[in-house]
Amino acid sequence: MNKQYDLHAHSTASDGTLTPxxxxxxxxxxxxGAMALTDHDTLAGLAEAREAANQAGIGFIPGVEVSVTWxxxxxxxxxxxxxxxxxALQNGLAGLREYRIWRAQEIARRLVASGVDERIxxxxxxxxxxxxxxxxxxxxxxxxxxxxxxxxxxFKKFLVGGKPGHLAGEWTTLQNAVSxxxxxxxxxxxxxxxxxxxxxxxxxxxxxxxxxxxxxxxEVVSGSHSRDDYFTMAQHAREFGLLASAGTDYHGPENxxxxxxxxxxLPPGCQPIWHDWAKP
Ligand code: AMP
Ligand code: MN
Ligand code: MN
Ligand code: MN
Numbered sequence: 001m002n003k004q005y006d007l008h009a010h011s012t013a014s015d016g017t018l019t020p021x022x023x024x025x026x027x028x029x030x031x032x033g034a035m036a037l038t039d040h041d042t043l044a045g046l047a048e049a050r051e052a053a054n055q056a057g058i059g060f061i062p063g064v065e066v067s068v069t070w071x072x073x074x075x076x077x078x079x080x081x082x083x084x085x086x087x088a089l090q091n092g093l094a095g096l097r098e099y100r101i102w103r104a105q106e107i108a109r110r111l112v113a114s115g116v117d118e119r120i121x122x123x124x125x126x127x128x129x130x131x132x133x134x135x136x137x138x139x140x141x142x143x144x145x146x147x148x149x150x151x152x153x154x155f156k157k158f159l160v161g162g163k164p165g166h167l168a169g170e171w172t173t174l175q176n177a178v179s180x181x182x183x184x185x186x187x188x189x190x191x192x193x194x195x196x197x198x199x200x201x202x203x204x205x206x207x208x209x210x211x212x213x214x215x216x217x218x219e220v221v222s223g224s225h226s227r228d229d230y231f232t233m234a235q236h237a238r239e240f241g242l243l244a245s246a247g248t249d250y251h252g253p254e255n256x257x258x259x260x261x262x263x264x265x266l267p268p269g270c271q272p273i274w275h276d277w278a279k280p
Contacts, residue, residue, distance in 0.1 A: 004033040005274050006261045007061060007080060008191065008219065008247025011037055012129045013045030014065075015136035017252030020045035021052035023260075024060070026253075032261035034059030034280030036080055036247065041067055041096040043084045044131050059280025064089070065191060066180070067096055067171040070206060073198065074169040076191035077210075078219070078245070079181035080273065086184030092176060097132050099170060104133040107165050111138070114164035117145045135159050136251070174206075178213040187216040187273060189245045193236070194222075194229035207240050217243035217273045220266055223258045224249055234267040244270035 010016030011023045018026060020037060027035040035058055037049040046062045053060035061080050068075045082089060108121035123141035124133060139154040148154040158165040181188040190210055193203060207218070219225075220233040221244075237244045244266050248258055266272055 004280070005036075005061075005246060005272075006032050006034075006248055006250070006263065007036040007063070007189075007245050007273070008038050008065070008078060008222065009036065009250040009260065010039055010065075010252075011045045011049065013037075013042050013131045014039035015134040015251060017254060020049035023250075024049050024052035024058065025056055027053075027260045028056035028058045030260045030262070032058060034061055034274075035260065036061035036063040038063035038065045038078050038080075038247070040065050040076075040132065040134060041093050041100065042132055043082070043090065043093065046084045063186070064093065064181070066093070066177040067169065068174050068177045069169050069171040070174045070209075071202075072168065073196055074171065075174065075196060075206065077174070077177040077181065077215070078189040078191045078247070079177075079184065079186040080189060080245070081277075082181060082184040082186035084184075086180075089180045089184040092172060092180040096172060100132050100134070103167065103169075104138075106167055107135070107138055107159075110167070111142075111158065111165045116142070116147060116158075116164075120145065135165075138165065174209055175213045178210065178215050182214050187243070188214065189217040189219055189243075189273065190215065191219055192222040192224045192249060193218055193233055194225050203236070207236060207242070211240060211242070215242075217245045219247060220244040220270055221246035221263050222249055223247070223263075227264075230264065230267055234270050237271075238269050243273040243275070245273045 011020040064079045066077045124137040128137045139151040142154045178188040
């Protein structure tokens with residue numbers, strides 16, 4: 001069990017349900033040595049999280065999870081150790097949040113056209129804490145309006161390909177995301193690579209382009225990976241000489257199957273992304 005580093009988690013600054021401070025306090029209670037905050041397309045939670053991590057006596061890694069469109073697929077690139085004052089990163093993320101505002105209105109329009117309650121946009125917006133609006137907020141709002149039993153269910157019925165609330169993402173490029181992260185002094189990581197369901201050759205192509213753009217690592221151990229995925233991704237890491245990262249992708253205590261820091265060790269032969277970091 002690896003309790004030292006948990007390098008992927010969300011707060012109320014994006015689609016998590018714990019505040020940045022609440023997340024760090026929970027990480028400390030769970031025995032995490034160093035915790036990253038990696039909210040979707042925003043740095044808004046980092047200052048509060050850093051302060052709380054310091055107070056709780058655990059290490060803190062300022063991060064972000066950038067939304068990317070790569071060959072028509074949505075891919076997430078985590079940045080670790082980023083400087084929240086970087087203009088390049090801030091400007092890039094601001095553009096993604098602009099797109100999110102338009103997209104949320106479009107998702108709501110399509111849902112209402114398919115017969116969903118007209119209050120859906122206001123409900124989703126109210127759940128979003130004013131930072132940014134994501135499909136997770138729509139999912140929670142749809143459950144609240146009785147349109148489905150669970151968030152998982154909503155995604156299947158409304159928010160994925162071929163369903164009424166789905167639209168293809170138009171996020172930033174892989175090259176932009178990696179460059180913003182590197183310019184901000186961070187390391188870029190391909191988040192939960194198994195989630196994209198890419199065929200092997202396409203995943204290898206993604207990895208090659210990621211490396212060419214200046215990317216550093218892939219998430220080998222992730223809360224959304226199976227045991228088989230750990231070993232497949234460890235192989236890719238070794239083959240391409242990428243560093244290996246590990247994170248729960250925690251979104252809040254509503255999911256009883258996931259706890260901060262509860263991650264298996266990286267498979268043998270992986271070079272951990274934290275190998276040359278100062279001890280937390
Ligand atoms: P967005 O960035 O607005 O497209 O929202 C993506 C977020 O929705 C992801 O980060 C997950 O938190 C959540 N999500 C995506 N797919 C699912 C799913 N099938 N079940 C539950 N949550 C999901
Ligand atoms: Mn999320
Ligand atoms: Mn993600
Ligand atoms: Mn995530």
